[in-house]
Amino acid sequence: MPARTLKDKVVVIGGASRNLGGLIAREIAPDGARVVVHYNSDSSRDKAEQTVADVKKAGGDAFAHQGDLTKVAEVEQLFDAAVRTFGKVDCMVNTAGMVIKKPMTETSEEEFDKMFAVNTKAAYFMMREAAKRIERDGAIVTIVTSLLAAYTGLYSVYAGSKAPVEHFARALSKELFGRNISVNNIAPGPMDTPFFYPAETDDSVAYHKSSSMNGDLTKIEDIAPYVKFLLTDGWWLNGQTLFINGGYTTR
Known part of the structure; x- marks a missing residue:
């Protein structure tokens, strides 16, 4: 079977203005990918536009699109924009998420609803729209x-709001x-x-570091190659959750 490449493939990336999403966009650009750089708020606009510029400089193509992924209509508009601009969608990567860390007894209804909107609802409808738009081989x-x-x-409401995504994928x-x-x-x-530190203390950061095989946190550079692998030669993996974490947890 011929190797799968990202040449001229259209990849929609949720949360691509910075951090992991931005790195993934830049990593797939030299392969000739066409990237839809999603960002959420006006404060991320400049970074999203910088990601677009980086992708184009590296040999790909890209445009930025703003949207609130907790609103289904705006998820649909994101994919509409991809099809309108590039003619199709081949792949979707969703990196958007939100974390809080507190005891269940101190978690408010508002916090619960917001976490499930970002981590569960948005993930579900990003997957739904991708499935509707990708024709095959994606x-x-x-x-x-x-x-x-x-x-x-x-982490009850954080991990709890991520847990359903395992079933969604299956x-x-x-x-x-x-x-x-x-x-x-x-x-x-x-x-x-920056996504990680606001919820943690110096002691908890030290604990998290001590729980991996090299005494450090996961770097976005550790994760991006696995995302690219799943978009290309890793196509035979399906319905799985891959724990890429230096032994931090295992299953």
């Missing part, structure tokens, strides 16, 4: 968390049989990004 990848395999407190991967579209999740360990 890939759908969602970033979840290695805490799904941890026995720990304080169900959708089965529903797409016959179209050669793989659906998988990647579960990183705690990542060394």
Whole structure:
């Protein structure tokens, strides 16, 4: 079977203005990918436009699109924009997420609803729209968390809102049989990004570091190659959650 490449493939990336999403966009650009750089808020616009510029400079093509992924109409508009601009969708990667860390007894209804909107609802409808738009021979990848395999407190609403995405991937991967579209999740360990630190203390950061094989946090550079692999030569993986975390948790 010939090697799969990203040449002229259209990849929609949720949360691509910075951190992991931005790196994935830049990593697939030299292969000639055409990238839809999603960003959420006006504060991310400049970084999204920089990602677009980086992708084009590296040999790909890209445009930026703003949208609130917790609103189904705006998810649909994101994919509409991809088809309108590039004519199709081949792959989707969703890196968007939100974390809080607190005891269940202190979690408010508002916090619960917001976490499930970002981590569960948005993931579901990003996967739904990708499945509707990709004709065949594509890939759908969602970033979840290695805490799904941890026995720990304080992350009940964070890990709990990521957990359904495992079932979403299994169900959708089965529903797409016959179209050669793989659906998988990647579960990183705690990542060394601005997303991680606000919920943690110095002591908890030290603990998270001590739980990996090299005494450090997961780097976005550790995760991006696995995403690219799932979009290309890793096509035979399907319905799986891959724990890419240096041994932070195992299942």
